[in-house]
Amino acid sequence: MSMVFIASVNGTGSATSVTFSSIPQTFTHLQIRGFIRTAYASAFDTIYAYNYNNNTGSTGSAYHLLYGDGSSVAAGSGTGSFSTPLGYCPGNSATANVYGVMVFDILDYTNTNKNKTTRTLFGYDNNGSGQVGLTSGLPLTLPGTAAVTSLSLVFNGNITTASRFDLYGITSSEATGA
Amino acid sequence: MGVYELSGAGSVKTGRTLYTSMNANNQYGAMVPITQVTGNGTSPVIGITNIPQTFQDLLLVCNLFPSSTSARGGLQLNNDGSSIYSWTYLNGNGSSASSSRGVDLSFIDFYAGIGMATTNPTTVLIHISNYTNTSTFKTAIIRTASDQNGSGITTLSVGTYRSTSALNVISISTLNGSYLWNSGSTATLYGIRAVSS
Numbered sequence: 001m002s003m004v005f006i007a008s009v010n011g012t013g014s015a016t017s018v019t020f021s022s023i024p025q026t027f028t029h030l031q032i033r034g035f036i037r038t039a040y041a042s043a044f045d046t047i048y049a050y051n052y053n054n055n056t057g058s059t060g061s062a063y064h065l066l067y068g069d070g071s072s073v074a075a076g077s078g079t080g081s082f083s084t085p086l087g088y089c090p091g092n093s094a095t096a097n098v099y100g101v102m103v104f105d106i107l108d109y110t111n112t113n114k115n116k117t118t119r120t121l122f123g124y125d126n127n128g129s130g131q132v133g134l135t136s137g138l139p140l141t142l143p144g145t146a147a148v149t150s151l152s153l154v155f156n157g158n159i160t161t162a163s164r165f166d167l168y169g170i171t172s173s174e175a176t177g178a
Numbered sequence: 179m180g181v182y183e184l185s186g187a188g189s190v191k192t193g194r195t196l197y198t199s200m201n202a203n204n205q206y207g208a209m210v211p212i213t214q215v216t217g218n219g220t221s222p223v224i225g226i227t228n229i230p231q232t233f234q235d236l237l238l239v240c241n242l243f244p245s246s247t248s249a250r251g252g253l254q255l256n257n258d259g260s261s262i263y264s265w266t267y268l269n270g271n272g273s274s275a276s277s278s279r280g281v282d283l284s285f286i287d288f289y290a291g292i293g294m295a296t297t298n299p300t301t302v303l304i305h306i307s308n309y310t311n312t313s314t315f316k317t318a319i320i321r322t323a324s325d326q327n328g329s330g331i332t333t334l335s336v337g338t339y340r341s342t343s344a345l346n347v348i349s350i351s352t353l354n355g356s357y358l359w360n361s362g363s364t365a366t367l368y369g370i371r372a373v374s375s
Contacts, residue, residue: 002207008372033235033370035307035317068268068277068334097315098338101307121305123319123336127264127281132319132336162314166234166372168208 003031006167011159013039018159019051020167021150025110027169030148034102034165040091040157043129047102047122048083051152052143056082060141067122067133083154084137087122091157099162100124109148116143209237214366217243217359224365225349231310233369238348240302240365244294249357251289253304253318254349255339259284265337267291272330285353286337288320294352299362300324302350309345316345 004027009018016038023030038045050056062079067087078085089100104120116139123132143149153165210233215224229236242251254263266279269290280287294300305319316339324330350365352358 003209003370005208005372033305033307035311035314066268066275068266068275070266070277070279073268073275073277095315095340097313097340097342099308099314099317101305101317101319101336103305103319121319121321121334123266123334124317125264125266125279125336125338127338127340128279130264130266130279130336130338132266132268132277132334134334162311164308166370168370 002171004169004171006169009165011161011163013161014158016156016158017152017154018165019150019152023149024169025147028108028172029170030106030109031168031170032104032165033168034104034153036089036100036102036163037094037098037160038089038091038155038157039160040155041093042091043093043126044088044124044131045091045155045157047086047089048154049086049118049137049139049151050083050154052139053146053149055142060139060144062138062140063135065133065135067131069131070129084118084139086120086135086137087133088124088131089122090124090126094124095126098124098126106148112145112147115140115145116148208371210369210371212367212369214364217361217363219245219358219361222352222355222358223349224359224363225347226365226367227347229346229348229367230369231344231346234308234372235370236306236309237368237370238304238365239368240304240350241299242294242302242363243299243360244296244352245358245360247293247296249294249352249354250287250291251294251302251322252285252351252353253288253320253337254285254351255316255345256341256343256347257349258341262340263337265335267333267335269331269333285351286318286339288333288335288337289322290331290333295324295326295330298324298326306345312342312344314342315340
């Protein structure tokens with residue numbers, strides 16, 4: 001198994017989403033590693049996976065969420081949504097220079113015989129507030145059983161310029177990347 | 179730093195081929211081992227210094243045995259003992275889940291503020307993103323797992339180091355000089371490359 005860099009997208013300060021398109025179909029799994037903060041007028045913003053395979057009308061996403069906020073543990077779930085919440089990141093009123101981290105995995109993303117399940121670890125800490133947790137996602141309608149060829153990460157606020165998202169492919173072969 | 183391809187797939191190769199200059203666009207892997215440090219039973223700290231500044235993220239994979247169940251797990255960066263660390267954790271102990279935090283501390287406690295087991299090893303995965311960025315604080319996501327056949331915990335933590343300095347030293351401490359990292363403890367550091375790094 002090896003991990004191969006595919007692409008990076010930086011925040012622009014003027015957009016609420018980033019998109020990875022034309023994702024190579026040559027790997028076994030995908031991982032997006034995010035370093036994130038937005039200008040949303042709140043202490044935190046929500047990270048959504050959206051627009052799988054360029055289909056904004058899909059309403060078949062489901063998710064489960066487990067997280068802690070430093071004092072209590074919460075769990076949640078949802079079905080029939082346009083997007084899959086992946087977790088939370090700092091918003092505009094978070095402590096300056098604090099960024100959240102996200103590690104988002106999509107397994108077997110080219111397999112056309114089964115639905116896709118995602119897993120995300122996320123967290124940020126403001127020295128007195130913050131959240132850490134994990135989520136599962138099931139984007140049923142699209143991609144459903146189709147291979148994942150593109151997807152967007154969407155926020156409520158504009159993504160800061162120091163934010164970045166790196167897409168990696170995970171191979172199941174040795175170091176040739178095949 | 180060289181990268182050795184151990185596979186001969188694709189063509190006939192010698193026992194190992196040294197690639198002294200990796201092109202990030204090629205297909206030889208973005209996750210690169212940097213170094214491994216082991217505990218020796220004489221020190222409360224496992225430290226990695228002179229971390230290359232050429233990667234996008236770092237991943238530290240630890241397998242830890244302390245000498246005492248009173249030893250905790252502390253992450254300190256750049257040998258900086260200032261009270262500019264904070265952390266939030268999510269913890270499950272087999273019967274209940276909890277969340278708590280620490281503020282204005284001199285380390286990130288990655289084991290829910292309790293002592294670590296000495297019988298079976300605790301695994302610890304520490305993701306540190308954008309570690310060379312000099313305009314943002316540093317954030318680490320940390321997963322731990324410890325099962326002692328009837329007890330144990332699993333945790334997910336996030337920690338912030340409120341410094342904009344690039345990271346060049348990582349230390350894993352028992353947080354008490356009397357408690358040591360036993361022989362068999364390991365910490366393996368990987369760099370994760372991106373084309374722009």
